[in-house]
Amino acid sequence: MISTHQLPTPRLEEWRWADMGALRAAADAEPRDFGIKPADLFLDMEGPRLLFVDGMFEPAHSRPGPVTIARFAPETPHPLGSMAEGEGWALTLDTGAAVTGIQIVHLGSGGESHVPARIMLAEDAVASVVETYAGSGWANRITQMTLAHGARLMRSVRLLQPDGFVSIRDEAEIGEAASLVSVFLGAGGMGSRIDGALTLIGKGGFAEMGGALLTSGTQKQEAAVSVRHEAIEGTSRQLWRAVAANRSVVSLAARVEVARGAQQTDGGQSLRGLLLDRGATVNLKPELEIFADDVKCAHGATVGELDRGALFYLQSRGVPEARAKALLTRAFVADAVSRIGEEAVRAAFEADAERWLEKGL
Amino acid sequence: MLDIQDLRAEIAGKEILKGLSLRVNAGEVHAIMGPNGAGKSTLGYVLGGRPGYTPTGGSVTFAGADLLEMDPHARAAAGLFLGFQYPVEIPGISNVQFLREALNSQRRARGEAPLSGGEFLKLARAQADALGMDQEMLKRPVNVGFSGGEKKRNEMVQMGILGPKLAILDETDSGLDIDALKAVGEGINRIMRAPDKAVLLITHYQRLLDYVQPDFVHVLDAGRITRTGGPELAHQLEREGYGVAA
Ligand SMILES: Nc1ncnc2c1ncn2[C@@H]1O[C@H](COP(=O)(O)OP(=O)(O)OP(=O)(O)O)[C@@H](O)[C@H]1O
Ligand SMILES: [Mg+2]
Numbered sequence: 001m002i003s004t005h006q007l008p009t010p011r012l013e014e015w016r017w018a019d020m021g022a023l024r025a026a027a028d029a030e031p032r033d034f035g036i037k038p039a040d041l042f043l044d045m046e047g048p049r050l051l052f053v054d055g056m057f058e059p060a061h062s063r064p065g066p067v068t069i070a071r072f073a074p075e076t077p078h079p080l081g082s083m084a085e086g087e088g089w090a091l092t093l094d095t096g097a098a099v100t101g102i103q104i105v106h107l108g109s110g111g112e113s114h115v116p117a118r119i120m121l122a123e124d125a126v127a128s129v130v131e132t133y134a135g136s137g138w139a140n141r142i143t144q145m146t147l148a149h150g151a152r153l154m155r156s157v158r159l160l161q162p163d164g165f166v167s168i169r170d171e172a173e174i175g176e177a178a179s180l181v182s183v184f185l186g187a188g189g190m191g192s193r194i195d196g197a198l199t200l201i202g203k204g205g206f207a208e209m210g211g212a213l214l215t216s217g218t219q220k221q222e223a224a225v226s227v228r229h230e231a232i233e234g235t236s237r238q239l240w241r242a243v244a245a246n247r248s249v250v251s252l253a254a255r256v257e258v259a260r261g262a263q264q265t266d267g268g269q270s271l272r273g274l275l276l277d278r279g280a281t282v283n284l285k286p287e288l289e290i291f292a293d294d295v296k297c298a299h300g301a302t303v304g305e306l307d308r309g310a311l312f313y314l315q316s317r318g319v320p321e322a323r324a325k326a327l328l329t330r331a332f333v334a335d336a337v338s339r340i341g342e343e344a345v346r347a348a349f350e351a352d353a354e355r356w357l358e359k360g361l
Numbered sequence: 362m363l364d365i366q367d368l369r370a371e372i373a374g375k376e377i378l379k380g381l382s383l384r385v386n387a388g389e390v391h392a393i394m395g396p397n398g399a400g401k402s403t404l405g406y407v408l409g410g411r412p413g414y415t416p417t418g419g420s421v422t423f424a425g426a427d428l429l430e431m432d433p434h435a436r437a438a439a440g441l442f443l444g445f446q447y448p449v450e451i452p453g454i455s456n457v458q459f460l461r462e463a464l465n466s467q468r469r470a471r472g473e474a475p476l477s478g479g480e481f482l483k484l485a486r487a488q489a490d491a492l493g494m495d496q497e498m499l500k501r502p503v504n505v506g507f508s509g510g511e512k513k514r515n516e517m518v519q520m521g522i523l524g525p526k527l528a529i530l531d532e533t534d535s536g537l538d539i540d541a542l543k544a545v546g547e548g549i550n551r552i553m554r555a556p557d558k559a560v561l562l563i564t565h566y567q568r569l570l571d572y573v574q575p576d577f578v579h580v581l582d583a584g585r586i587t588r589t590g591g592p593e594l595a596h597q598l599e600r601e602g603y604g605v606a607a
Binding site for chain 1: 409410411412432433434436437438443445448449450451452453454458459460462463464466467470503519523
């Protein structure tokens, strides 16, 4: 059981938008059967599969391949991440190894569940992982990643729980010429907090973390990501799209730090919010902290409503208003989802966003 | 086909259309000319049902129905097409997606079966070819990065695909080079010159009317139709301007 004093308080600047009330309510919720078939949560792809139900590994629905199961307690300064100890999974790839299409499904029935994960890629190793959150309760996760020279990791994470709360903490160290791309889609009814701390420790590394958070009702979703450039010639991208309907709230805090000496850093930030209703809120907080002089950091942060001109243009051609809004909203989030490299995964995420649009508007 | 009686409309509380009456029968082409700010585009938007362009009096009957009571998309499904003076750019939605969605929405509203992807592409390609629009532009986001002339050509491709009964074309000729003007003029004739169709051409210039010969020419000034004549009125206006008394 979590005790209140363990949770971060909104008095801390980094937690001022966090919905810890929703997290606590999810943790206290009585388990319920949602009638979700685990098989339906996996995409039709080759590759290893792991199912965690309420944080426990379920071998019957899994074929872990090279992914191992172990109990561990990750070391982290992060207040939620440090609670994510117990049974978890690990992927360790040797030099040049490649495993793609790994799927991790987290199904919750209520209450709290904590799962740590570790991904360690040796030189030039390649991996791709798809994570799906479904069901209910508070799912608390941490993923610690280290990418050696030339390693590449693509992560696609979708939050589809109809209620409850998902908190995710990502920590990554990205080596020379290595590349990490993580794309998140929040298209369920749960609250969320996505935390990221990515550090580029080798020359010419690439770090990307972004996605689309879609909220309705009184839901709150949030991402707080910090990318730190410690080596030269690094590139980072944080492209987030927020769509808020009704009285919901999306908050995005994105930070780029460029350490002294990390010359020729290219750090891009694009935060955009779309308000579908008067009572909806999108909070954006782009931050740059730069201690090197030869640096390119393009950043943009804007919040707006649907373009009325475009809406009428679509209607005047015969498209009903609700459908026109859905099309324009889909176009708004398309940039974020299009960052997913694998066609089948991208199509699945697009379909999830589409389902949200059909229900949410 | 279209019967406008004493139409009044305002934008943000300001009356722009001040008792406008106009009757367009099937098979006819009407040109509307008039000074800047007279309310020509406003008329198009009011007929299209744009929010913010509020009718405050009078009536509009289109194909036997009360047009002002219908939602914008229902007006389109009933056969109304509005060619925009400034076509809108929509990033993230391709022309093909946009038009297939539009056509199939209209077809569903009329109780017709939607076209499949293949059927639609065939239709779209044929219309693009007929208007001299590059096939590649069908795949691009709607109007994004299109030149002024390309946008107007795209409006005509849309009209060809949607096949309306009544087209209200707001300065479709402005921004066109000589070849595009010819292509657009021929397009209007090909798509809309039929006994069961009609056109309302809003224009400042005679040159489009050389291709699409109007049956009637009207002057819209300060929110009303102030003069009506035959094709010769357009020539006269071009020579003498709007200031000359009838
Ligand atoms: N959104 C708006 N808000 C306020 N006033 C408007 C708006 N749109 C148009 N108007 C005003 O309504 C009047 C009519 O404008 P409209 O665009 O219909 O003119 P027009 O005849 O089409 O002119 P043009 O030949 O320049 O295209 C003008 O005085 C214009 O300033
Ligand atoms: Mg105008």
